[in-house]
Amino acid sequence: MAQTATETHPAGAATDGAVVAATELTRRYGQGDTAVDALRGVSLQVRRGELSAVMGPSGSGKSTLMHILAGLDRATSGEVFIDGTAVGRLNDTELTRLRRKHIGFVFQFFNLLPMLTAEENIVLPLSIAGRKPAREWLETLIDKVGLADRRTHRPSELSGGQQQRVAIARALVSQPTVVFADEPTGNLDSATSEDILRLMRESVDTFGQTTVMVTHDPRAAAIADRILFLADGLIVRELPRSDPADVLAVVNELNAR
Amino acid sequence: MIRVALRGLAGRKLRSALTALAIVLGVAMISGTFILTDTINKGFTTIFTESYKNTSAVITARSAISSSNSGAALTGGFPASVLDKVTGLPDVSAAAGSITDTAKLVRRNGSTFGTHGAPAIAVSYQPHEERFNPLVLVAGSFPTTSSEVAIDKTSADKEHYKPGDTIRVIARGPEKLFTVSGIVKFGTVSSIGSATIAVFDLQTAQQLFNKLGKFDVVRVAAKGNVSSSKLATEIRPLLPPTAQVRTASAQVKQETKDVGFVGIIQKILLGFGGVALFVGAFVIFNTISITVAQRMRELATLRTIGASRRQVMASVLGEALIVGALAAVAGLFLGFGLAVGLDKLMSAIGIDLPKSATVFATRTVVVSLIVGVAITLLSALRPALRATRVPPIAAVREGADLPPGRLAFLGPPLKAIVTAAGIALLLYGFFVHGIAVTQRLVAMGVGALLLFVGVALISAWLVRPLASVLGWPATKIGGSAGNLARANSIRNPGRTASTAAALMIGIALVTSVAALASGIRNTVHNTLERTFVGDYAVTSPDGFTPFAPASEKALARVPGVTAVSGERVGDGKAFGNTVSVSAVDGDVAKVIHIDWAQGSDATPAQLGANGAILEKTYAKHRHVGVGGHFSLQTPAGTKLDLVLKGTYVAPKGPPAFGSVIIPQRTFDRVYPQPTNLFEFVNMRGGATDANTKKLKVALADFPDVKLQTESQFRKNQSKFINQLLALLYVLLALSVIISLFGIVNTLVLTVFERTRELGMLRAVGMTRRQVRRMIRHESVITALIGAALGIGLGFFIAFLVTQALKKDGIGFAVPTVSVVVFVVAAIVAGLLAAILPARRAARLNVLEALQYE
Numbered sequence A: 001m002a003q004t005a006t007e008t009h010p011a012g013a014a015t016d017g018a019v020v021a022a023t024e025l026t027r028r029y030g031q032g033d034t035a036v037d038a039l040r041g042v043s044l045q046v047r048r049g050e051l052s053a054v055m056g057p058s059g060s061g062k063s064t065l066m067h068i069l070a071g072l073d074r075a076t077s078g079e080v081f082i083d084g085t086a087v088g089r090l091n092d093t094e095l096t097r098l099r100r101k102h103i104g105f106v107f108q109f110f111n112l113l114p115m116l117t118a119e120e121n122i123v124l125p126l127s128i129a130g131r132k133p134a135r136e137w138l139e140t141l142i143d144k145v146g147l148a149d150r151r152t153h154r155p156s157e158l159s160g161g162q163q164q165r166v167a168i169a170r171a172l173v174s175q176p177t178v179v180f181a182d183e184p185t186g187n188l189d190s191a192t193s194e195d196i197l198r199l200m201r202e203s204v205d206t207f208g209q210t211t212v213m214v215t216h217d218p219r220a221a222a223i224a225d226r227i228l229f230l231a232d233g234l235i236v237r238e239l240p241r242s243d244p245a246d247v248l249a250v251v252n253e254l255n256a257r
Numbered sequence B: 001m002i003r004v005a006l007r008g009l010a011g012r013k014l015r016s017a018l019t020a021l022a023i024v025l026g027v028a029m030i031s032g033t034f035i036l037t038d039t040i041n042k043g044f045t046t047i048f049t050e051s052y053k054n055t056s057a058v059i060t061a062r063s064a065i066s067s068s069n070s071g072a073a074l075t076g077g078f079p080a081s082v083l084d085k086v087t088g089l090p091d092v093s094a095a096a097g098s099i100t101d102t103a104k105l106v107r108r109n110g111s112t113f114g115t116h117g118a119p120a121i122a123v124s125y126q127p128h129e130e131r132f133n134p135l136v137l138v139a140g141s142f143p144t145t146s147s148e149v150a151i152d153k154t155s156a157d158k159e160h161y162k163p164g165d166t167i168r169v170i171a172r173g174p175e176k177l178f179t180v181s182g183i184v185k186f187g188t189v190s191s192i193g194s195a196t197i198a199v200f201d202l203q204t205a206q207q208l209f210n211k212l213g214k215f216d217v218v219r220v221a222a223k224g225n226v227s228s229s230k231l232a233t234e235i236r237p238l239l240p241p242t243a244q245v246r247t248a249s250a251q252v253k254q255e256t257k258d259v260g261f262v263g264i265i266q267k268i269l270l271g272f273g274g275v276a277l278f279v280g281a282f283v284i285f286n287t288i289s290i291t292v293a294q295r296m297r298e299l300a301t302l303r304t305i306g307a308s309r310r311q312v313m314a315s316v317l318g319e320a321l322i323v324g325a326l327a328a329v330a331g332l333f334l335g336f337g338l339a340v341g342l343d344k345l346m347s348a349i350g351i352d353l354p355k356s357a358t359v360f361a362t363r364t365v366v367v368s369l370i371v372g373v374a375i376t377l378l379s380a381l382r383p384a385l386r387a388t389r390v391p392p393i394a395a396v397r398e399g400a401d402l403p404p405g406r407l408a409f410l411g412p413p414l415k416a417i418v419t420a421a422g423i424a425l426l427l428y429g430f431f432v433h434g435i436a437v438t439q440r441l442v443a444m445g446v447g448a449l450l451l452f453v454g455v456a457l458i459s460a461w462l463v464r465p466l467a468s469v470l471g472w473p474a475t476k477i478g479g480s481a482g483n484l485a486r487a488n489s490i491r492n493p494g495r496t497a498s499t500a501a502a503l504m505i506g507i508a509l510v511t512s513v514a515a516l517a518s519g520i521r522n523t524v525h526n527t528l529e530r531t532f533v534g535d536y537a538v539t540s541p542d543g544f545t546p547f548a549p550a551s552e553k554a555l556a557r558v559p560g561v562t563a564v565s566g567e568r569v570g571d572g573k574a575f576g577n578t579v580s581v582s583a584v585d586g587d588v589a590k591v592i593h594i595d596w597a598q599g600s601d602a603t604p605a606q607l608g609a610n611g612a613i614l615e616k617t618y619a620k621h622r623h624v625g626v627g628g629h630f631s632l633q634t635p636a637g638t639k640l641d642l643v644l645k646g647t648y649v650a651p652k653g654p655p656a657f658g659s660v661i662i663p664q665r666t667f668d669r670v671y672p673q674p675t676n677l678f679e680f681v682n683m684r685g686g687a688t689d690a691n692t693k694k695l696k697v698a699l700a701d702f703p704d705v706k707l708q709t710e711s712q713f714r715k716n717q718s719k720f721i722n723q724l725l726a727l728l729y730v731l732l733a734l735s736v737i738i739s740l741f742g743i744v745n746t747l748v749l750t751v752f753e754r755t756r757e758l759g760m761l762r763a764v765g766m767t768r769r770q771v772r773r774m775i776r777h778e779s780v781i782t783a784l785i786g787a788a789l790g791i792g793l794g795f796f797i798a799f800l801v802t803q804a805l806k807k808d809g810i811g812f813a814v815p816t817v818s819v820v821v822f823v824v825a826a827i828v829a830g831l832l833a834a835i836l837p838a839r840r841a842a843r844l845n846v847l848e849a850l851q852y853e
């Protein structure tokens, strides 16, 4: 990336060792009387190989934050750095290149292409980028997500959990700098959710995959290395790795405010 | 990405197929036109080439005028001694003379084979000149006696004539009986169209056509290495002034020139193919636009996982490319079927032309494929560009809007500008004087195109008011389903508008054609009514082929006949141009109303030997006044010095006479084989059954003519308008059918898109019947919007045309019946288009529909 040379490291040491960094992010939807400030000054850093969870009440700005971090949306003010690149200033072509190299995304509603098979969906980011998947890596990945016997199935022939595994494999296949997941278990039952969470955790442990995950579920947050709590567009609390009960306590406390 | 496109197509088989169909039909029209006209052209060239096989040089009678149908029939041939002189040349290896004239074959029921303007060929045969003979025996033998004739296979098959049968033939004068000696075919040509062939032995032919001691054609073969042009040069000095020589290839070229009308037919048919493709483009544009809108999330997801804008665009265009290519190939081959259909269609209105074996030229393949693919890609361009604007965030956000494009602010003014430019070009094409025909046609074509596009763009604003009016019946008939249908039709005005626009184009063209036709029909009807004032008319069966005047005498002998007047026709050269010549007798004013400028109904009887009558403005432009002289040259070369004795004002509409009117006796003297276009008869008591019977009896020996009362005659004379109209309707129907696919397509996509909503409606108690009804009404409302816009536009265009043609007496007339028919047709079309989508919608499983994601 040509850009990395010019736009690395903003003033201050805030981004030291961080692959994702955000400084004073704000995001305002709409104008005038009906304007909504979804983010009101969020700064954060994500370190390499770390699994972060973002929690918070509904409407607190979690999705907004995630979209801005992933370069899907632009902040009203503030800046996002991914692997040292200032995302806000990139044009469409540069953003596309950034996505190919640095970003994976796991959606709540899977967003698989219905006409492609599971395996084709998984390798799609590579083929779009004009790259060939390394056979060995692909096998490892498909094994890992447990889809070895489902490769040629279409999404419509897969269960919700299986579809989300495909989506996770698709996010991991290009070994991006960071994977963003917005409520990856939001559309799944609890047993399946557990499966998916285990998979996310393993991808961090085995492949060192940096991951940021939005969730409502304290048990999901409990697999994270750190948990950020968002309320009214601000980060209000941060926990290190905790068990579900502690997380739930904080959630209840925030909800009570 | 290509795989995404391919799989996308496979996953949307139905709509891809429907999209493709829109192009298939248009391409088929193009390829069918090429196949048919190539086959006809090849048929003609084969006939011309084989007519002069083994021939180096051709000697023919010289015609004094250059006219397309001045064949040997109009000249009197040239002295047979030419053959002896030519045979004596050292460079000649062989030469043979023959007669070429016209002779009509008679059917078993006593009527002649109608040739609809194609020649009724008569040729001579000589047993020793086989090398020059293009005819091939299918059965029997060539004629050798004066009572034998060989006839062509098509005619023989039609009437089951076999060798040994007797057949009546009209050469000159009354019909004669012959024995069929054999059945012949013209070389390798598959069909000679509606032409007929009669072959006589040489002496018989010379006798029949008053050409004793004469030939019409001498074919000359050169020795070994003598070139054709050298031979022609050697022959030229030997010829009398009545004969000319050409190399065989020059002769073929000359004769090929006469069939230039095939090129015109080709252009007209291609024009209709173009219209079909234009309508198809709308359908494709619409389908792909809707598909892109529905695939927003999918496209956005592709963006989030790293697809560039260009790749998104490529995936949409790639899909279009594949659809276009498949459709073009399918259309190319469907063209074979369509060529047969077009041929049948033209035959039905009497245009039956020669054909060789089917010609499938490389050009046909190339043009069809390129046109099919290019139109599809072009139509996909805008939706593809829109697809590139789908933001990645649309992957996670419901109902994300497309950001407006950079040029969006140009939208509304652009719509107005396109429409205005279309109208301006139309006005320019119709009303500006002194521009070339091509320029005019291009201006009108492009103008109409822009107008259609402009109105299609603007009509998005008109959908709401139109739907509320046109949807009113639906709300009355359909109850709540009708109400929902009307609401649905304005949910996405742009989509409804462009769906309706496809139908609009077809209906606009059909309406303008209908309006024009009724204007022309009025004019023609009035003119015929005013002009032809006799009791009876006699014409050839098709009404326009000239026939021998022999029947005049038979008619005159019928008791009760008060006047018989024939109008002779021929070509001549006057004022430096080839002109049509009419010859009349003294009674003409009794049967044809003439609007005299100078002269009176007595003038025709006072023409003497060299008097002439001209149309008033025609005479003025050529600076001849009454009493002034001008000269007329006949095809045989005779020069007449004529004195202008009277002028008349031609009626608006079809003229009753050619440019120059001369006395009949003079005409019969200088034209070797005079022919009548019409004969008119007045009888005591007028047109009555008894009189008709008497005249019929008198005409029994003249199978090549048809007796009609004046009112029948007028009807027959304007019949061509209805035939032409029917032909245009059929050709335009193709475009209407394509627009139907457009409606089907939109509805199928809409049903798909509203799956969840339909499930909800079903869940709250809507019956399957109501669902079907709702879709049907929406379809009919869309069709009616198309019809309303189309009829309005059609009137507008017809109005412009009639204004431009005002001086020709063509007025604007509202074809009420046709309009009603079109509206009903639109409703039926809407109902038909709804069948498939309604069935799909009704079949939805409520539970699945609600879960549908």
Ligand SMILES: Nc1ncnc2c1ncn2[C@@H]1O[C@H](COP(=O)(O)OP(=O)(O)OP(=O)(O)O)[C@@H](O)[C@H]1O
Residues within 6 Å of the ligand: A029, A030, A036, A037, A038, A056, A057, A058, A059, A060, A061, A062, A063, A064, A065
């Ligand atoms: N496109 C938009 N236009 C206007 N307001 C928006 C838009 N998207 C989000 N908002 C508002 O921004 C705020 C934050 O929304 P966001 O989707 O980030 O919340 P969230 O924390 O993800 O909530 P949830 O847990 O329900 O998903 C909300 O008040 C929401 O109404």
Ligand SMILES: [Mg+2]
Residues within 6 Å of the ligand: A062, A063, A064
């Ligand atoms: Mg959210």
